[in-house]
Amino acid sequence: MSVQSEREPIAVIGTGYVGLVTAAGFAELGNEVWCVDIDADKIARIQRGDIPIYEPGLRESLEANRERIHFSTELAPALEHARLLFVAVGTPPTYSGDADLSAVHAVVDAMPPSDRHALVMKSTVPVGTGESIKRTFAERGKGGFKYVSCPEFLKEGAALADFRAPDRVVVGDDGDWAGQAVVDLYAPLGAPLVRTDIASAEMVKLASNAFLATKISFINEIANVCEETGADVEEVARGMGLDARIGNQFLRAGIGFGGSCFPKDVSALKQLAGNTGYHFQLLTAVIDVNELQKRRVMSKLQKHLGSLVGRTVTLLGLAFKAQTDDMREASSLVLAARLQAAGATVRAFDPVAEIEARRLMPNVDFSDSALDALDGADAAVLVTEWPEFRELDWSDAAARMSGRLIIDGRNYLDPSAVVADGFSYEGIGRRPQGAA
Numbered sequence: 001m002s003v004q005s006e007r008e009p010i011a012v013i014g015t016g017y018v019g020l021v022t023a024a025g026f027a028e029l030g031n032e033v034w035c036v037d038i039d040a041d042k043i044a045r046i047q048r049g050d051i052p053i054y055e056p057g058l059r060e061s062l063e064a065n066r067e068r069i070h071f072s073t074e075l076a077p078a079l080e081h082a083r084l085l086f087v088a089v090g091t092p093p094t095y096s097g098d099a100d101l102s103a104v105h106a107v108v109d110a111m112p113p114s115d116r117h118a119l120v121m122k123s124t125v126p127v128g129t130g131e132s133i134k135r136t137f138a139e140r141g142k143g144g145f146k147y148v149s150c151p152e153f154l155k156e157g158a159a160l161a162d163f164r165a166p167d168r169v170v171v172g173d174d175g176d177w178a179g180q181a182v183v184d185l186y187a188p189l190g191a192p193l194v195r196t197d198i199a200s201a202e203m204v205k206l207a208s209n210a211f212l213a214t215k216i217s218f219i220n221e222i223a224n225v226c227e228e229t230g231a232d233v234e235e236v237a238r239g240m241g242l243d244a245r246i247g248n249q250f251l252r253a254g255i256g257f258g259g260s261c262f263p264k265d266v267s268a269l270k271q272l273a274g275n276t277g278y279h280f281q282l283l284t285a286v287i288d289v290n291e292l293q294k295r296r297v298m299s300k301l302q303k304h305l306g307s308l309v310g311r312t313v314t315l316l317g318l319a320f321k322a323q324t325d326d327m328r329e330a331s332s333l334v335l336a337a338r339l340q341a342a343g344a345t346v347r348a349f350d351p352v353a354e355i356e357a358r359r360l361m362p363n364v365d366f367s368d369s370a371l372d373a374l375d376g377a378d379a380a381v382l383v384t385e386w387p388e389f390r391e392l393d394w395s396d397a398a399a400r401m402s403g404r405l406i407i408d409g410r411n412y413l414d415p416s417a418v419v420a421d422g423f424s425y426e427g428i429g430r431r432p433q434g435a436a
């Protein structure tokens with residue numbers, strides 16, 4: 001690729017998880033990056049070097065490349081310096097389950113007429129959004145604005161690694177300069193490229209997330225049947241995952257998927273299908289299984305403790321998965337609310353998600369360490385697979401707790417080790433161990 005395109009300045013609109021990682025990743029490749037966000041507090045914090053999200057390596061990468069990354073609440077510098085404007089604003093679910101595109105529309109509305117610029121959509125949007133935005137541009141005399149779909153596949157917790165070595169780069173475009181410029185930008189990464197039309201690129205993203213969510217709900221149902229039949233889902237998943245046609249990823253039984261993407265993207269694809277008159281039955285089941293899975297911990301607790309009124313239950317981990325502080329759609333939110341509704345006192349510890357968790361879970365009693373959170377508890381529920389819970393001194397925990405029950409919502413602990421410390425252990429889809 002040419003030096004010119006290697007150093008093409010870009011803009012990133014929206015400095016959340018995707019926007020900041022995209023900015024850092026391209027700055028590492030040598031691109032000048034002009035970031036824009038409407039949240040003035042967030043921009044001020046980032047400018048002070050105070051990165052508002054927890055993502056391993058992100059702060060260091062932004063710091064190391066700070067001379068190439070500019071932050072502003074104004075669009076003008078971005079439009080002046082860059083022709084490719086990456087859009088990474090949120091597309092949360094609406095009450096109907098459709099994607100809320102108001103932030104995307106606000107970006108589209110803010111664009112001036114131009115023959116020099118292109119919107120590059122990183123935000124996850126319903127199929128047809130690109131065509132609709134192009135129509136809007138044409139109707140408003142901005143037909144010179146180009147449009148590229150470039151969906152994002154990063155995993156929170158490993159987002160920078162995913163930027164640097166993506167499984168694939170998907171570029172959906174109309175075959176003009178903008179699509180080629182995006183292809184050139186990603187070329188140094190050497191990733192397999194899927195260059196396609198805009199609608200197909202949009203669908204690759206939704207279908208990929210829906211497939212992964214389906215895999216999780218599938219293994220969760222297998223786990224539930226394992227519990228009824230005496231099989232161990234960990235053994236079953238290992239045996240299945242070695243089949244190259246199946247693969248071992250996303251074949252981990254647990255208390256259901258959460259996060260900012262799977263729940264909303266599965267629902268958005270289901271609604272998208274429904275809006276065209278097609279009933280996507282499989283995804284309806286995937287969502288139902290996931291909702292029920294989050295609640296299965298309740299029956300496990302009740303089996304051991306009877307009524308939960310007046311009991312103290314400690315949630316170990318609150319983020320929707322380890323290595324992130326993202327609390328969006330975290331299973332812990334449903335679990336804490338169910339426990340409180342059943343009369344239990346809920347205590348909790350998470351090594352990075354506490355600030356957001358405190359905002360979302362007002363009646364939960366937070367502690368500064370896992371051991372403190374377990375003090376006096378009747379039961380521990382492992383919700384997030386943070387490595388420090390595996391390394392915890394469980395014999396110390398046993399001495400501090402008033403009960404000796406662990407429900408392992410991620411099948412993360414070594415059952416024989418905690419049983420040796422005097423605990424009753426129950427995972428998901430595994431035989432319970434230890435004293436009944």
Ligand SMILES: NC(=O)c1ccc[n+]([C@@H]2O[C@H](COP(=O)([O-])OP(=O)(O)OC[C@H]3O[C@@H](n4cnc5c(N)ncnc54)[C@H](O)[C@@H]3O)[C@@H](O)[C@H]2O)c1
Nearest residue numbers: 014015016017018037038039089090091103106123124152
């Ligand atoms: N988080 C992930 O793991 C992930 C992975 C792949 C794709 N995605 C998709 O990427 C998109 C962004 O996700 P996120 O998690 O980074 O969201 P986020 O909520 O962390 O960040 C969105 C940012 O956009 C800003 N914003 C909103 N409206 C704006 C506007 N008009 N102009 C400028 N900035 C504006 C917000 O202030 C916020 O900082 C979503 O569509 C999401 O589905 C997310």
